[in-house]
Amino acid sequence: xxxxxxxxxxxxxxxxxxxxxxxxxxxxxxxxxxxxxxxxxxxxxxxxxxxxxxxxxxxxxxxxxxxxxxxxxxxxxxxxxxxxxxxxxxxxxxxxxxxxxxxxxxxxxxxxxxxxxxxxxxxxxxxxxxxxxxxxxxxxxxxxxxxxxxxxxxxxxxxxxxxxxxxxxxxxxxxxxxxxxxxxxxxxxxxxxxxxxxxxxxxxxxxxxxxxxxxxxxxxxxxxxxxxxxxxx
Amino acid sequence: xxxxxxxxxxxxxxxxxxxxxxxxxxxxxxxxxxxxxxxxxxxxxxxxxxxxxxxxxxxxxxxxxxxxxxxxxxxxxxxxxxxxxxxxxxxxxxxxxxxxxxxxxxxxxxxxxxxxxxxxxxxxxxxxxxxxxxxxxxxxxxxxxxxxxxxxxxxxxxxxxxxxxxxxxxxxxxxxxxxxxxxxxxxxxxxxxxxxxxxxxxxxxxxxxxxxxxxxxxxxxxxxxxxxxxxxxxxxxxxxxxxxxxxxxxxxxxxxxxxxxxxxxxxxxxxxxxxxxxxxxxxxxxxxxxxxxxxxxxxxxxxxxxxxxxxxxxxxxxxxxxxxxxxxxxxxxxxxxxxxxxxxxxxxxxxxxxxxxxxxxxxx
Amino acid sequence: xxxxxxxxxxxxxxxxxxxxxxxxxxxxxxxxxxxxxxxxxxxxxxxxxxxxxxxxxxxxxxxxxxxxxxxxxxxxxxxxxxxxxxxxxxxxxxxxxxxxxxxxxxxxxxxxxxxxxxxxxxxxxxxxxxxxxxxxxxxxxxxxxxxxxxxxxxxxxxxxxxxxxxxxxxxxxxxxxxxxxxxxxxxxxxxxxxxxxxxxxxxxxxxxxxxxxxxxxxxxxxxxxxxxxxxxxxxxxxxxxxxxxxxxxxxxxxxxxxxxxxxxxxxxxxxxxxxxxxxxxxxxxxxxxx
Numbered sequence: 001x002x003x004x005x006x007x008x009x010x011x012x013x014x015x016x017x018x019x020x021x022x023x024x025x026x027x028x029x030x031x032x033x034x035x036x037x038x039x040x041x042x043x044x045x046x047x048x049x050x051x052x053x054x055x056x057x058x059x060x061x062x063x064x065x066x067x068x069x070x071x072x073x074x075x076x077x078x079x080x081x082x083x084x085x086x087x088x089x090x091x092x093x094x095x096x097x098x099x100x101x102x103x104x105x106x107x108x109x110x111x112x113x114x115x116x117x118x119x120x121x122x123x124x125x126x127x128x129x130x131x132x133x134x135x136x137x138x139x140x141x142x143x144x145x146x147x148x149x150x151x152x153x154x155x156x157x158x159x160x161x162x163x164x165x166x167x168x169x170x171x172x173x174x175x176x177x178x179x180x181x182x183x184x185x186x187x188x189x190x191x192x193x194x195x196x197x198x199x200x201x202x203x204x205x206x207x208x209x210x211x212x213x214x215x216x217x218x219x220x221x222x223x224x225x226x227x228x229x230x231x232x233x
Numbered sequence: 234x235x236x237x238x239x240x241x242x243x244x245x246x247x248x249x250x251x252x253x254x255x256x257x258x259x260x261x262x263x264x265x266x267x268x269x270x271x272x273x274x275x276x277x278x279x280x281x282x283x284x285x286x287x288x289x290x291x292x293x294x295x296x297x298x299x300x301x302x303x304x305x306x307x308x309x310x311x312x313x314x315x316x317x318x319x320x321x322x323x324x325x326x327x328x329x330x331x332x333x334x335x336x337x338x339x340x341x342x343x344x345x346x347x348x349x350x351x352x353x354x355x356x357x358x359x360x361x362x363x364x365x366x367x368x369x370x371x372x373x374x375x376x377x378x379x380x381x382x383x384x385x386x387x388x389x390x391x392x393x394x395x396x397x398x399x400x401x402x403x404x405x406x407x408x409x410x411x412x413x414x415x416x417x418x419x420x421x422x423x424x425x426x427x428x429x430x431x432x433x434x435x436x437x438x439x440x441x442x443x444x445x446x447x448x449x450x451x452x453x454x455x456x457x458x459x460x461x462x463x464x465x466x467x468x469x470x471x472x473x474x475x476x477x478x479x480x481x482x483x484x485x486x487x488x489x490x491x492x493x494x495x496x497x498x499x500x501x502x503x504x505x506x507x508x509x510x511x512x513x514x515x516x517x518x519x520x521x522x523x524x525x526x527x528x529x530x531x532x533x534x535x536x537x538x539x540x541x542x543x544x545x546x547x548x549x550x551x552x553x554x555x556x557x558x559x560x561x562x563x564x565x566x567x568x569x570x571x572x573x574x575x576x577x578x579x580x581x582x583x584x585x586x587x588x589x590x591x592x593x594x595x596x597x
Numbered sequence: 598x599x600x601x602x603x604x605x606x607x608x609x610x611x612x613x614x615x616x617x618x619x620x621x622x623x624x625x626x627x628x629x630x631x632x633x634x635x636x637x638x639x640x641x642x643x644x645x646x647x648x649x650x651x652x653x654x655x656x657x658x659x660x661x662x663x664x665x666x667x668x669x670x671x672x673x674x675x676x677x678x679x680x681x682x683x684x685x686x687x688x689x690x691x692x693x694x695x696x697x698x699x700x701x702x703x704x705x706x707x708x709x710x711x712x713x714x715x716x717x718x719x720x721x722x723x724x725x726x727x728x729x730x731x732x733x734x735x736x737x738x739x740x741x742x743x744x745x746x747x748x749x750x751x752x753x754x755x756x757x758x759x760x761x762x763x764x765x766x767x768x769x770x771x772x773x774x775x776x777x778x779x780x781x782x783x784x785x786x787x788x789x790x791x792x793x794x795x796x797x798x799x800x801x802x803x804x805x806x807x808x809x810x811x812x813x814x815x816x817x818x819x820x821x822x823x824x825x826x827x828x829x830x831x832x833x834x835x836x837x838x839x840x841x842x843x844x845x846x847x848x849x850x851x852x853x854x855x856x857x858x859x860x861x862x863x864x865x866x867x868x869x870x871x872x873x874x875x876x877x878x879x880x881x882x883x884x885x886x887x
Contacts, residue, residue: 048780069779079780087773090766098770101763102782150782298695302639302702347875355694356637357830359702363639364823368868375865492819496706503699537713537815544707551700552688 001026001185002047002077002154007055009046016042017209020055024154029176029186031196031217034206040189041082043206044158047187048072048079059154073102078152082159084143088132092123092142095131099149109149116145119178137168144175155179157188161195173199197221245567251511255423262416266409275408281517282415283476284501288513289422290469292502293429293462299348302359302495303366307337307467309490311474313373313380316388316484319402321379326388326403330475334468340365341467345460363495370490385485388478403479411480418476419514422469426510429462493540500543503550506560515559606853608735613852615737615745617845619806622748623821624828624840625755626799632772632835633792636686636697638678640705641800642822647708648674648804649813653721663725667808671801678797679790687789705818712815720812727809744806751802752841755795759837768792772835824851824864827871847871 002024010016017039024030034040046053049069057065059075067075078099086095096116100109117124120141126134131142140160147155157176161169173195179186180199190196197203197217205213205220213223262278291304314333318324324332344365348357374382391402398405405411478484488494497520505516520543527539554561627641638644648670655666685704689696727739759765767783768791778785811817828847832839850867 070784073782085777087770098781300698355698359698360826367819537710540710544703547703548700551696
């Protein structure tokens with residue numbers, strides 16, 4: 001569904017990712033793992049066209065390399081950004097509603113809202129609460145819900161476990177499993193290897209901006225590259 | 234949101250060029266009276282130098298991003314304090330100037346102090362000074378029993394018939410004295426600008442090297458410096474007001490605290506170049522030429538037209554030539570010189586990119 | 598003697614309330630634009646002034662009925678706001694804040710001087726005479742009551758717009774987190790344009806209400822422009838509710854201050870009050886945004 005070929009992007013003269021190529025097939029769950037500073041967030045930003053990048057970007061056979069950032073959602077690529085990035089002074093429901101801003105998504109937004117609430121009952125409880133006052137885990141659920149409101153085909157998750165307690169992290173990855181079951185294609189970028197490799201089919205190892213290795217989750221977990229990348233051994 | 238930016242390219246040969254240019258001009262102006270050019274030319278030169286002085290004073294704040302749309306307030310305070318003290322209390326304008334500076338400094342602190350803790354420093358400053366200039370104008374008009382209101386007032390004359398100099402009263406009938414006085418003031422203003430610029434550069438470098446120091450302490454240091462510069466700029470402008478009053482021998486709230494004056498200051502400096510030493514001077518000259526030219530084209534009637542044109546030009550300059558005329562020219566001059574130097578020292582030359590070194594952000 | 602004194606003070610207080618409604622409307626536009634774009638329209642009052650002239654000219658020179666003239670005026674200023682954004686502010690949106698400041702400053706001066714050239718410096722009156730309403734010993738002009746009612750209605754309408762519509766929600770969202778708006782499929786440039794048109798429209802509405810009560814002349818922007826800004830800063834720039842409350846506080850200063858002294862001094866006192874508050878709470882009395 002999603003293809004990247006020789007993508008490079010960075011900030012100023014610093015190239016955070018170099019010649020990255022990867023694929024995500026429909027219905028899959030794919031992870032991009034790597035230590036801090038590997039360029040994971042840059043990668044997702046490039047995919048959503050938030051930053052300029054060189055290389056080719058293709059989604060469902062359509063080359064969207066030169067598309068402006070606000071049109072990417074219309075292609076079915078919804079991102080849950082790093083640190084959740086909810087609108088802090090708006091209520092949960094308003095945040096979710098913003099997710100359905102796209103004209104195509106607006107049509108039956110109330111239905112979609114209901115589905116998100118049934119997926120995340122906690123959100124229904126807190127529907128009128130200011131998003132900024134919720135706990136990290138609740139915010140993460142809200143952020144995922146917001147991405148779902150646009151009726152996407154591919155979900156991009158940027159470090160969903162960041163800053164969350166282990167118990168909450170479990171819950172979040174359970175949600176990801178649920179997404180998979182519902183038929184969403186998922187691309188997760190994560191530092192927390194063990195949890196994420198239990199949830200995805202395949203994974204890419206990103207280290208200092210380059211793809212070092214890729215393979216099934218099991219393969220990667222056993223590989224030496226992983227140890228080197230994370231522990232420097 | 235304000236940053237202290239030192240453009241590395243302005244460390245280039247354009248500095249020396251400006252210094253030499255200033256000295257050459259000063260020398261020429263010094264010699265002018267000896268060729269007996271007539272009162273009008275001397276008057277033009279005086280006006281040119283006086284406004285260059287005032288614009289330069291303004292730009293000390295302006296280049297920090299503290300754009301004042303109401304420096305007319307300080308002009309007005311300076312002018313009126315001097316004249317009022319002289320007319321009603323017989324205080325010499327020299328001392329009156331001192332009093333005016335104190336009042337102005339207080340005003341500057343009053344207006345300026347809160348602004349550093351504000352996110353929208355630049356906007357706050359622009360509009361508060363706009364309001365201040367209005368308030369000063371209203372106060373001058375409100376105290377019409379003393380100030381003559383909108384009709385203005387004149388300093389009580391101290392020159393007896395045929396007398397040329399009344400030193401204590403700061404009144405000189407001989408324009409040449411004014412010329413030299415204003416010339417000195419202009420040179421002093423340039424010197425002050427130069428010293429401020431150097432210390433800004435030093436501060437910026439200091440900030441880089443002191444990365445480990447608590448951000449707050451650097452912040453406070455910067456804030457104190459900014460406040461000091463604000464007081465300096467206001468005080469210098471206020472003195473300009475005193476000079477203006479004593480030279481023109483007439484003050485009027487419109488001419489000094491009105492919106493037109495404040496606009497001209499902003500436009501003049503922007504057009505000339507806010508970040509270079511001779512920029513404000515260039516701006517004063519440019520504006521003088523522009524206003525004379527407009528007067529020839531349109532005649533004396535439509536006063537609003539020149540201001541409208543200044544406003545439109547300000548917009549155009551900001552969009553297309555934000556460095557101003559002189560600023561853009563000097564920037565090209567420096568870049569050109571840099572290229573030449575790079576060719577000569579090709580292998581050994583460390584990269585001296587003319588990048589703007591924008592270092593500090595004042596925290597809210 | 599005592600009673601009469603109290604009654605007129607009460608009248609001043611009530612007038613202050615009515616004035617506050619108007620100020621609240623005026624500050625709404627400025628706060629909206631700043632909240633969305635981080636740009637202060639320093640020339641906001643001059644936009645209002647232009648609107649006032651437009652309405653005056655339409656009615657007195659072209660014979661257009663007042664109500665229609667007001668509607669056209671509102672649309673005109675909305676268009677002006679959007680145009681100004683598109684051609685003057687957008688080029689400098691990525692530049693340093695100082696450039697945005699100077700650019701809107703330039704527009705301020707251009708509009709003011711331009712108005713002087715086109716219309717002259719005389720005070721122009723719409724020539725609409727509305728009577729007064731008498732409540733006991735106090736009298737309130739109908740035009741002032743009307744403008745309060747309209748302002749209140751407009752504020753309610755805008756609130757509903759911001760809360761209930763998608764675009765309105767996007768406008769509120771963009772001021773809280775600008776960077777992720779594209780992830781919601783929102784084109785920031787369109788939101789800016791919409792907000793600019795809205796800000797202009799509110800200025801136009803303010804112009805309509807003002808021109809009913811006051812004479813217009815080119816420098817009128819100076820008398821309430823900085824005031825609107827001070828109100829916004831007092832309430833926390835970008836904070837719509839804060840601006841709303843601050844508007845009423847300020848209006849009381851002007852009204853009551855003008856009651857005890859000459860009108861000019863009311864303005865001066867409001868300014869002094871503002872400076873005092875700035876020392877105490879520089880982020881504004883109710884600033885939510887840091």
